[in-house]
Amino acid sequence: MIVLKQVSKTYDTGQVAVCNVSLEVPAGQLLVLLGGSGCGKTTTLKMINRLVEPTSGRIEVDGRDVLSMDPVQLRRSIGYVLQGSALFPHLSVAENIAVVPRLLNWPAERIDKRIEELLRLVHLPAEEFSSRLPRQLSGGQQQRVGFARALAVGPKVMLLDEPFGALDPLTRDELRNEFLQIRRQLGLTAVMVTHDMTEALLSADRIAVMNAGKLLRVGTPHELLHNPGDDFVAALLSTPKRQADQLEALVAGRPNGGPP
Amino acid sequence: MSEQLIECFRDLPDYLGGHILLSVSALVVGLAFSVPLGIAVSRRPKLAEWTQGIASVIQTVPSLALLVLMVPLLGGQTGFWPAFVALILYSILPILANTVVGLRGVDPILIEAGRGLGMSDHELLRKVQLPLAAPVIIAGVRTATVLVVGTATLVTPVGGTSLGNYIFGGLETSDYLATVFGCILAAVLAIVMDQLVRLFELAAQRRDRRLAWMGAIGLLILLAAGLYGPIRKLFGPSPEYVAGAPFTEQHILSEVMKEQLRRAGFTVNQQKGMAEGVQFLALRSNQIDCCINYTGNIWTVLMKEKQSAERSILRERVRRFLRESYGTIYLGELGFENAYALAMNPKRAEELLGPNRSQWTVSALAEQTRCLSVSISGDLQFFRRPEWRQLRDRYELRFREKKEADPTLMYGAVRDGQVDVIVAYTSDGRIEKYGLILLQDDLGVLPSYDAILLVSATAAAKPGFLDALEPLVANGGSINDAAMQQANRQVDVEGKSPRSVGLQLLEAISVRQKEQNRE
Numbered sequence: 173m174i175v176l177k178q179v180s181k182t183y184d185t186g187q188v189a190v191c192n193v194s195l196e197v198p199a200g201q202l203l204v205l206l207g208g209s210g211c212g213k214t215t216t217l218k219m220i221n222r223l224v225e226p227t228s229g230r231i232e233v234d235g236r237d238v239l240s241m242d243p244v245q246l247r248r249s250i251g252y253v254l255q256g257s258a259l260f261p262h263l264s265v266a267e268n269i270a271v272v273p274r275l276l277n278w279p280a281e282r283i284d285k286r287i288e289e290l291l292r293l294v295h296l297p298a299e300e301f302s303s304r305l306p307r308q309l310s311g312g313q314q315q316r317v318g319f320a321r322a323l324a325v326g327p328k329v330m331l332l333d334e335p336f337g338a339l340d341p342l343t344r345d346e347l348r349n350e351f352l353q354i355r356r357q358l359g360l361t362a363v364m365v366t367h368d369m370t371e372a373l374l375s376a377d378r379i380a381v382m383n384a385g386k387l388l389r390v391g392t393p394h395e396l397l398h399n400p401g402d403d404f405v406a407a408l409l410s411t412p413k414r415q416a417d418q419l420e421a422l423v424a425g426r427p428n429g430g431p432p
Numbered sequence: 433m434s435e436q437l438i439e440c441f442r443d444l445p446d447y448l449g450g451h452i453l454l455s456v457s458a459l460v461v462g463l464a465f466s467v468p469l470g471i472a473v474s475r476r477p478k479l480a481e482w483t484q485g486i487a488s489v490i491q492t493v494p495s496l497a498l499l500v501l502m503v504p505l506l507g508g509q510t511g512f513w514p515a516f517v518a519l520i521l522y523s524i525l526p527i528l529a530n531t532v533v534g535l536r537g538v539d540p541i542l543i544e545a546g547r548g549l550g551m552s553d554h555e556l557l558r559k560v561q562l563p564l565a566a567p568v569i570i571a572g573v574r575t576a577t578v579l580v581v582g583t584a585t586l587v588t589p590v591g592g593t594s595l596g597n598y599i600f601g602g603l604e605t606s607d608y609l610a611t612v613f614g615c616i617l618a619a620v621l622a623i624v625m626d627q628l629v630r631l632f633e634l635a636a637q638r639r640d641r642r643l644a645w646m647g648a649i650g651l652l653i654l655l656a657a658g659l660y661g662p663i664r665k666l667f668g669p670s671p672e673y674v675a676g677a678p679f680t681e682q683h684i685l686s687e688v689m690k691e692q693l694r695r696a697g698f699t700v701n702q703q704k705g706m707a708e709g710v711q712f713l714a715l716r717s718n719q720i721d722c723c724i725n726y727t728g729n730i731w732t733v734l735m736k737e738k739q740s741a742e743r744s745i746l747r748e749r750v751r752r753f754l755r756e757s758y759g760t761i762y763l764g765e766l767g768f769e770n771a772y773a774l775a776m777n778p779k780r781a782e783e784l785l786g787p788n789r790s791q792w793t794v795s796a797l798a799e800q801t802r803c804l805s806v807s808i809s810g811d812l813q814f815f816r817r818p819e820w821r822q823l824r825d826r827y828e829l830r831f832r833e834k835k836e837a838d839p840t841l842m843y844g845a846v847r848d849g850q851v852d853v854i855v856a857y858t859s860d861g862r863i864e865k866y867g868l869i870l871l872q873d874d875l876g877v878l879p880s881y882d883a884i885l886l887v888s889a890t891a892a893a894k895p896g897f898l899d900a901l902e903p904l905v906a907n908g909g910s911i912n913d914a915a916m917q918q919a920n921r922q923v924d925v926e927g928k929s930p931r932s933v934g935l936q937l938l939e940a941i942s943v944r945q946k947e948q949n950r951e
Binding site (some may be wrong): 247248249259321331362 | 541545548549550551552555559560563565639728
């Protein structure tokens with residue numbers, strides 16, 4: 173369970189990035205932070221593993237105040253997935269996955285076993301992929317390794333910063349479904365940042381919509397679609413809805429997607 | 433194989449070994465200093481700018497000046513240490529700059545990924561930043577390698593041993609074979625070391641540890657080769673240091689002193705081509721044991737005397753000054769003088785000063801310089817020396833053009849009419865060979881420059897040391913003006929090696945002394 177209580181972030185320059193955000197992510201749920209660029213969603217995410225230090229407020233992960241924890245230990249206990257995977261280019265697939273286990277001084281056999289398990293989980297055969305370098309992988313394969321790396325030491329909580337952002341639509345869809353399945357399988361509590369409305373609607377247990385550093389609305393995709401409760405949220409969510417209607421029309425044989 | 437080439441190979445283990453030892457050790461220390469410094473400042477842009485500014489300023493100091501300045505800065509140390517420190521300073525900028533650029537060039541998203549995964553600053557540096565910056569840092573090391581190996585050829589004037597001894601020695605004695613020999617070897621060494629460092633770059637790129645091991649083993653072999661000489665000497669008797677200044681006569685006399693000492697059972701280390709200023713510092717701190725200098729030189733440069741004095745008085749005052757201020761022993765005169773004198777081509781002298789040879793004086797020349805366009809050429813230091821100011825002011829010399837030239841070139845220039853007057857050294861063999869005439873110093877402005885043998889205080893206390901050198905200065909000196917001029921000519925004009933000419937000179941001395949003993 174992740175709890176944010178009246179969290180704010182003001183940079184030294186005086187710029188307010190996040191203002192008074194309170195959120196709750198029950199254990200095993202996926203919360204999506206949705207909003208345009210510069211809305212404060214990424215800053216909010218990074219405050220959870222203290223890549224950004226909050227100016228005020230309180231953040232709890234599984235009941236513990238993160239601000240009282242050693243940031244290095246905190247981060248090792250939370251999976252972190254970045255846009256475009258951000259694999260270390262000088263390390264092989266296996267070495268990338270082994271980064272955190274090595275920091276924790278796991279014995280070599282345990283690390284090898286874990287790498288194999290994880291590669292199986294993300295559908296990359298170990299014998300073929302473990303010694304490859306990131307540049308020898310496709311974008312989708314790289315992000316699979318990115319997931320495996322984040323899962324290496326079996327975290328219960330995962331943070332994802334636009335994890336499917338750099339992928340082509342087909343790969344993105346495939347990877348998202350696999351991720352959702354893995355997440356459910358492992359019972360992970362997760363927070364994911366995206367600016368893609370469709371992705372948010374299709375992935376989230378709950379969506380938190382942000383704009384200009386403020387939290388506008390939190391709810392399940394169903395709630396938000398039917399009761400946006402805010403003009404901005406309504407405008408934001410009308411786009412995927414309209415697209416869905418158009419697609420439906422196309423499928424029904426009305427080429428312009430116009431009304432029946 | 434020519435005699436000169438044999439001489440070159442005779443010195444190869446010392447010179448090449450010295451060069452390797454100096455370059456490799458300076459690079460290793462420079463690397464160990466610059467990379468941590470680069471890491472420390474790379475996160476602080478202001479500080480990085482400052483440190484790189486300072487390193488750039490060091491880089492703009494001409495290398496020769498930096499080397500020579502190291503001697504007084506290190507309290508009169510000569511030889512390896514000033515060279516070592518100067519080369520370290522030289523290696524800093526390229527390595528530091530590339531470390532900063534390399535670390536800054538690491539994609540910020542990777543740093544965030546490392547941090548997000550739970551790496552501490554130190555782990556991030558070791559596992560992500562340094563490996564990713566390694567190719568750029570190593571490129572900086574390669575630049576520094578070529579720079580240091582090149583600059584190490586300039587350590588000769590501070591008494592360092594390197595391939596530069598071939599280059600300087602060759603230039604000073606008109607032995608161009610030795611110069612080219614030294615240049616080629618220095619270039620080959622630079623290429624070899626650069627390629628060894630490149631192996632580390634390839635190792636980083638190809639993730640192949642074997643390449644790094646090959647590079648490391650190669651550098652260790654080089655270092656072992658460089659250390660062979662010094663270690664061998666460590667187990668032998670400690671050597672006596674015979675210093676020589678950077679011109680032909682000094683190279684010959686260095687061989688003469690070395691041979692005399694060797695015959696008396698001493699192990700001798702020659703420090704050829706040391707700048708004279710450096711020699712005096714080394715003499716005072718007992719880092720060299722003996723050398724040859726000139727009374728007039730000490731009179732004007734060290735004692736800062738403005739007026740000349742009668743020859744024997746001058747000797748006496750120099751002797752006393754050296755004992756009191758330097759603790760140095762003035763063993764005696766060698767028997768010849770190497771003075772400054774204005775020399776001309778006789779044809780040009782006749783044109784300017786008339787046919788009467790008794791009129792060929794500096795005063796007569798001065799009169800001509802005040803109405804005609806007359807040019808003069810001197811060595812690189814003469815026009816900054818007090819002698820020049822005294823000559824100019826006392827005679828009211830008004831030369832139209834004043835050219836500084838390498839001494840090896842100016843004799844030919846005055847013979848061929850490219851310049852009217854040169855500041856010649858009276859013991860130079862080319863005066864006679866080219867038929868030049870010397871103008872009479874009719875006002876007696878210039879002091880006398882008797883060649884004298886100087887011995888450091890500690891060397892003088894070694895049993896047998898003074899006895900070994902005594903024959904050179906016995907009976908007012910063993911080498912007269914004609915003998916020294918002839919010896920210089922044999923090297924400068926006839927292309928003989930200073931060593932063979934020195935031995936010949938010594939042979940003549942011992943024959944003469946045997947004759948005297950018989951009488």
